[in-house]
Amino acid sequence: MYRYNEHDQQTLIERVAQFRDQTQRYLDGKLADNEFLPLRLQNGLYIQRQAPMLRINIPYGMLNSTQLRRLAAISRRYDKGYGHISTRQNIQLNWPTLESVPDILAELAEVDMHAIQSSGSCIRNITSDQFAGVAQDEVADPRPLCELIRQWSTFHPEFAFLPRKFKIAVNGSHADRAAVQFHDIGIELIEVDDALACRIFVGGGLGRTPMVGEVIHEALPPKHLLTYLEAILRVYNQHGRRDNKYKARIKILVKAMGIEAFRAQVEHEWLHFLKDGPSTLTDKDIAWASSFFTEPVYQTAPVAELAQTLADQRDQHLAFDRWMERNVQQHKQPNYAVVNLSLKPAGVAPGDVTANQMEAIADMADRYSFGEIRTTHQQNMVLADVHRSDLFELWGELKARGLATPNIGYLTDMICCPGGDYCSLANAKSIPVAEAIQQRFDDLDYLYDLGTIDLNISGCMNACGHHHIGHIGILGVDKKGEEFFQVCLGGDSGSDGRIAKILGPSFKAEEIPAVIDQLLECYVGLRYDDELFIDTVKRVGIEPFKEKVYGKKAA
Numbered sequence: 081m082y083r084y085n086e087h088d089q090q091t092l093i094e095r096v097a098q099f100r101d102q103t104q105r106y107l108d109g110k111l112a113d114n115e116f117l118p119l120r121l122q123n124g125l126y127i128q129r130q131a132p133m134l135r136i137n138i139p140y141g142m143l144n145s146t147q148l149r150r151l152a153a154i155s156r157r158y159d160k161g162y163g164h165i166s167t168r169q170n171i172q173l174n175w176p177t178l179e180s181v182p183d184i185l186a187e188l189a190e191v192d193m194h195a196i197q198s199s200g201s202c203i204r205n206i207t208s209d210q211f212a213g214v215a216q217d218e219v220a221d222p223r224p225l226c227e228l229i230r231q232w233s234t235f236h237p238e239f240a241f242l243p244r245k246f247k248i249a250v251n252g253s254h255a256d257r258a259a260v261q262f263h264d265i266g267i268e269l270i271e272v273d274d275a276l277a278c279r280i281f282v283g284g285g286l287g288r289t290p291m292v293g294e295v296i297h298e299a300l301p302p303k304h305l306l307t308y309l310e311a312i313l314r315v316y317n318q319h320g321r322r323d324n325k326y327k328a329r330i331k332i333l334v335k336a337m338g339i340e341a342f343r344a345q346v347e348h349e350w351l352h353f354l355k356d357g358p359s360t361l362t363d364k365d366i367a368w369a370s371s372f373f374t375e376p377v378y379q380t381a382p383v384a385e386l387a388q389t390l391a392d393q394r395d396q397h398l399a400f401d402r403w404m405e406r407n408v409q410q411h412k413q414p415n416y417a418v419v420n421l422s423l424k425p426a427g428v429a430p431g432d433v434t435a436n437q438m439e440a441i442a443d444m445a446d447r448y449s450f451g452e453i454r455t456t457h458q459q460n461m462v463l464a465d466v467h468r469s470d471l472f473e474l475w476g477e478l479k480a481r482g483l484a485t486p487n488i489g490y491l492t493d494m495i496c497c498p499g500g501d502y503c504s505l506a507n508a509k510s511i512p513v514a515e516a517i518q519q520r521f522d523d524l525d526y527l528y529d530l531g532t533i534d535l536n537i538s539g540c541m542n543a544c545g546h547h548h549i550g551h552i553g554i555l556g557v558d559k560k561g562e563e564f565f566q567v568c569l570g571g572d573s574g575s576d577g578r579i580a581k582i583l584g585p586s587f588k589a590e591e592i593p594a595v596i597d598q599l600l601e602c603y604v605g606l607r608y609d610d611e612l613f614i615d616t617v618k619r620v621g622i623e624p625f626k627e628k629v630y631g632k633k634a635a
Contacts (some may be wrong), residue, residue, distance in 0.1 A: 092189040100182035104206035124195025141169035145442035152438035203233035224250035224369035242322030244328035284335030286543035311350035431459030499539030506539035508556025508563035520593035
């Protein structure tokens with residue numbers, strides 16, 4: 081992973097000092113709320129329902145064990161002893177005091193971490209596939225390009241105050257695990273005539289007006305990536321709406337102009353002012369970024385008895401077998417495996433991880449995975465380079481720490497925003513709904529029979545829980561001061577990007593588990609053999625599900 085140099089470190093130190101002064105001036109009454117607002121936002125600080133919330137960047141989801149231990153210590157010293165993994169692969173602290181934030185940022189800077197541009201109307205944290213570099217289906221490792229985009233976009237003076245927040249994702253595998261079609265800009269790495277190229281999507285996003293991104297460039301050479309991104313952002317900066325924040329995202333501009341007209345504007349900007357300019361990437365630039373993402377020293381000699389030993393362990397321990405089947409992915413190195421750490425045990429807010437767990441994960445990363453940890457869009461964590469001979473021992477340690485729930489990809493591995501328990505924007509509390517679903521569907525054998533199902537819950541239309549692209553999506557809505565929940569079906573965040581369709585009128589919180597039960601009963605009755613839930617919904621549409629839940633009249 082990228083290591084900060086002296087210049088990077090000095091920049092962070094100066095930024096912390098700057099924000100410390102700004103915070104003190106605000107506390108002394110020398111800065112008004114509206115003056116402090118953009119300053120705190122571009123340092124990751126929100127004012128939530130109960131307390132400030134600090135969002136800390138984890139670039140493309142990569143952490144080392146030293147950084148994770150520091151996060152554990154910070155959460156214990158300045159917060160309530162836990163953090164929350166977000167869908168942008170960041171970590172959020174929900175209870176820091178305003179006065180303590182400069183001290184937190186100073187401690188983060190000591191381990192090459194920060195909260196710069198994790199909020200505000202600027203380019204946010206660059207996200208990617210959590211299996212980057214180890215996935216068997218990878219076309220190319222996206223992390224070098226993620227790092228180049230991160231360095232280009234951080235403190236970019238032209239894009240510090242865009243019309244609205246801006247999100248970029250890069251995916252380098254055949255399977256889209258970065259949801260590139262639902263970002264302001266999505267980048268898919270492809271091969272064209274044996275050369276690497278970038279398929280560029282623009283105008284995707286969720287929120288009040290969910291949209292699937294459209295292809296603006298089919299096969300851009302990587303050397304032109306930054307200049308082309310700059311052209312897109314210039315057109316957005318010049319023409320994006322600033323009079324209405326609900327219509328300020330680039331997706332609204334692309335929709336209003338049409339993709340052809342928007343592409344023409346971008347091409348004009350690029351060809352006349354930016355192409356082959358200073359931001360053009362040379363082979364040396366790409367090689368430099370790639371040098372930070374070299375493979376660790378893998379044990380490549382075949383382990384003759386390994387397969388039989390693992391088979392025996394799985395035969396003797398049903399729980400281990402379940403975990404291997406659901407939480408362990410194939411690695412491109414045959415002697416290694418990718419291990420998903422579930423942050424979704426019953427009774428825990430999805431995505432929450434305690435300080436004690438963070439320290440334990442850091443220790444396990446040092447012993448089993450070259451000191452590296454990944455965070456995921458699904459609000460879990462990953463140890464990406466575990467030797468297969470260590471899997472049984474690792475499973476035992478994870479199980480003891482509550483991190484081995486064998487539900488990755490299944491119904492209870494849900495995405496869930498913090499909702500009304502924390503967020504001042506939320507219409508409803510999403511965590512209690514998640515907990516009720518966890519309790520209702522605690523039979524793992526039933527979950528396995530159902531197969532892969534993405535369940536996403538958002539507490540409001542801002543869609544931080546990505547309900548629009550869940551196979552089942554749940555949205556909190558306000559009805560005359562009461563909390564209700566709208567259900568939608570058929571969303572897909574993968575390569576076949578789809579926006580879910582609303583099932584019908586909303587429900588009270590206590591009704592949601594029964595509604596989910598009815599949807600699943602309908603699916604089981606309709607599916608062909610081992611057909612997945614999302615494929616059944618695509619085949620038959622939502623009408624049979626609507627009839628099951630509401631009755632024929634409502635359908």
